[in-house]
Amino acid sequence: MADKKLKITLTKSKIGAVPKNRKIVESMGFKKLGSSVILPDNEATRGQIRQIAHMVKVEEAE
Numbered sequence: 001m002a003d004k005k006l007k008i009t010l011t012k013s014k015i016g017a018v019p020k021n022r023k024i025v026e027s028m029g030f031k032k033l034g035s036s037v038i039l040p041d042n043e044a045t046r047g048q049i050r051q052i053a054h055m056v057k058v059e060e061a062e
Helices: 019-028 041-050
Strands: 005-010 034-038 057-062
Touching: 005 041, 019 041
Parallel strands: none
Antiparallel strands: 005 034, 005 057
């Protein structure tokens, strides 16, 4: 069985964000507003999403 993946899209700008949240956005691999990344569905990724939930949209990737 294949591992689950999440498609995460940046919906709000990191310009006015707290520095900690800005670093999380950069570490997840976002380049610009509206970009998407596909990351594994694990506890580390879920923790990052929890911190910046107000800035991203999360979907299950196929």
